[in-house]
Amino acid sequence: MRSLLLALVFALVAPALPAAAGQTLTIAKARALPLGSVVTVGGTVTTPSGAFESSFFDKGFGLQDGTAGIYVSAADDVHATPGRRASVTGTLKDSFGLLILVPTDVSLGRQGLPVFPRWTTTAGVSESTEGRLVLVAGRVTKAPASDLPYGYKFWINDGTGEVQIFVNTQTGIDVSRYHLGQALLVTGFSGQFDTSYEVLPRSPHDILG
The missing domain is CATH 2.40.50.200 (Bacterial OB-fold)
Structure with missing residues (x-):
């Protein structure tokens, strides 16, 4: 026993x-x-x-x-x-x-078939989504700003909280098209830099608005 x-x-x-x-x-x-x-x-x-x-x-x-x-x-x-x-x-x-x-x-x-992005609120981009392909929508709350040589960044909000959209230079995305208050639909990789969670679009086709 x-x-x-x-x-x-x-x-x-x-x-x-x-x-x-x-x-x-x-x-x-x-x-x-x-x-x-x-x-x-x-x-x-x-x-x-x-x-x-x-x-x-x-x-x-x-x-x-x-x-x-x-x-x-x-x-x-x-x-x-x-x-x-x-x-x-x-x-x-x-x-x-x-x-x-x-x-x-x-x-x-x-x-095979591409991965379908997960619909996520702007505030929902977090540790739980990190590494996934996500889809967010919202209005631009901070206009695009240069973060060269790394890329450009701007923020959108669907009412739940802001999320940073980070645009790498290799994607060919023209951020001058985006302005304060504009409604956008963004697909991208759910990433993190330091304490900030962000969405990284892959090409111009990933941002609609």
């Missing part, structure tokens, strides 16, 4: 064993692991390689499955395009508040 009780106690308090080498995790499970963990995840590419190079200083891309999303910080251009399936093995790291996956191996699969 005593040995049975000890076994039960050990089962309750023993730390969970790490995933077996090569085991593919959901992105949500990978995101819950400590920084420095080496993981393998699979999903669908949401942002093209290098679209955010001016501020991320890499040629990475967004990756999302049915549970969550993450930014893959690739040094080299693997020519990932939205809708392409991908499997990535790498190390979880922090980049100015944003959880990223620094890859040691990227395997691209077949081209």
